[in-house]
Structure formats: C-alpha cells, structure tokens
Amino acid sequence: MSEFTLRAPPASGVSPSIRLGRGALELFARRRLITRFARRELLAQSRGSALGWLWELLNPLATVLVFTFVFSVVLQVRWEAAGLAGDTSAFVLMMLAALVPFTIFSDTLARAPTLLTKQPTLVTKVVFPIEILPVSTMLVALVPGAVLAGSVVILHAATSRTISPTIGLFPLAILPTLLFTLGFAWLVAALGVFLRDIGQLVQIVVGRLLFFLTPIFYPASAVPAPFNIVLQVNPLTYFVEDARRTLVLGEAIHWPAYAVLLPLSVVVAALGHAVFIKGKRSYADVL
Secondary structure, eight states, X not given: OOOOOOOOOOOOSSOHHHHHHHHHHHHHHTHHHHHHXXXXXXXXXXXXXSXXXXXXXXXXXXXXXXXXXXXIIISOOOOOBTTBOSSHHHHHXXXXXXXXHHHHHHHHHHHXXXXXXXXXXXXXXXXXXXXXXXXXXXXXXXXXXXXXXXXXXXXXXXXXSSOOTTGGGHHHHHHHHHHHHHHHHHHHHHHHHHOTTHHXXXXXXXXXXXXXXXXXXXXXXXXXXXXXXXXXXXXXXXXXXXXXXXXXXXOOXXXXXXXXXXXXXXXXXXXXXXXXXXXXXXXXXXX
C-alpha cells in the first residue's frame, strides 16, 4: 500500500478547535433531538417499502458485485497485501473496507443540498436548531457504513479464520471522516438554500469524480507515478487506506498522515459550521 506525505495546514488567527468545541457542546446538549430526527428519517425511508432502509445497503453491495466481476474476474486485478492472497475474496475485502468511509461521506452529502429546502417550516415558522439536521443525516449514513464494516469483519473471519488485530483502532481511524463529512454537510446544506443546482454538482463531484479518483476498487500502488498527486490531494484516499489497515490488514493507522488529517478535518468541520450558522438569518428570507 502506498504511503503519502501530507503538509500541515497553515495556522490561522482563530483556533477552529475552539469554534468547533462550542458547537460540539451545543450539539451534545441536543443529542436526544438529533437521535430522534435520525430515527425519524430511517423510519421515513422504510415507510411503504418492503425492504425499507435496506435499500440503502443494496446500492453499495450491488456496486461491490459489479466491480468485483469487472476488475477481479474480467480484468483479473489482484490485491497482494500482507496476510491476503491475491484472490477474489481479498479484492472484495479491500473494496468493502474502502466503501465504509466513502459511503458515509457520499450518502451524507447526497442528502445535504435539500435538507433545508425540503423542510421550510423548520426554517421559517418554528424556532428550531436547524444545524442539527446535517448531524442527523450523517447518523443515518452511519447505518449502512456500520453494516459494511460488519460485513468486512465477518467475511475476513470466514476466509482467513481470523480478525484484524487492529480492529480496535477503527473508531479512531473513522473519526476524521466523520468530522470532514459533517463540515461539508453543513456547507452544502447552506449553499443548497441559495444554489438549487448544488445537488447536481454534488452528484457529479462525489458520485462520479471522487468515486473513481479515490482508490476504492483498485490499490493506490496501481496508479502510475505521474498521477499520484491526484491521490495525495484527495483526503478520502487516506480515509479509505486507514479503514483497510485497521479492518483488514492488521496494521496501525498511518500516524504521520493522521496527525495532519485530524486537525484538517477539525478545520473543515469548524468552517462548515461557521458558514451554516452565519447564513441562518437569510434562510427564511430565501425560502
């Protein structure tokens, strides 16, 4: 697996961790309301449907089946890594592990553009902490992410008769993904009020470009050297690599990159929250 070098972001005059800390305390105080809205969204997805929110799982699993056939069977891509034989099961394990952070990120951002426009009453007629809506949406996206992670553990145990010894590091590995996702969810939700085309833009950037520019169904080492810069500037690359390390490969988190990614994710979360809060006075006028 390729290792990349990251540079720390430049320091700013105001600490984003302080801003985010204040917002985090407010969100923690409203944790029951956040959970209630997440539960309501899950129930809304299952209402009138035979499979309910399980449809949210079928999409990534269908993707796994299609790309497994194309890349592992037809193109015969092999994933040679420590403790893994280069067979189809290894390919599926590495792809599933990578899909955990990517699914959380993509599912949350797919819903973020219309979070406020589809619920104008909460913005215009009710005194309501609308900043919790992106948080609830991310909690909903954690459900298929958790199922995918569980599938990795079960499949790894079934094929290798063992589980990754570093699986306990996975919650720590996924933390930057959650902060990064939440920051962009706040930002996209705010922009979605003023720019109704933001939803289509998110679909193109996340669902098309980032999906293929992130090493999900191919190893990072397979990318030619001149194009490595594309992976290096993509934070999702490090998120999926650390998911693979902790869930499948039995390796520790890549701490040098993590030491940059975690503060960077805090900055993204703080900036996204600040933009969302700053625009609250204008949402009602637009809607």
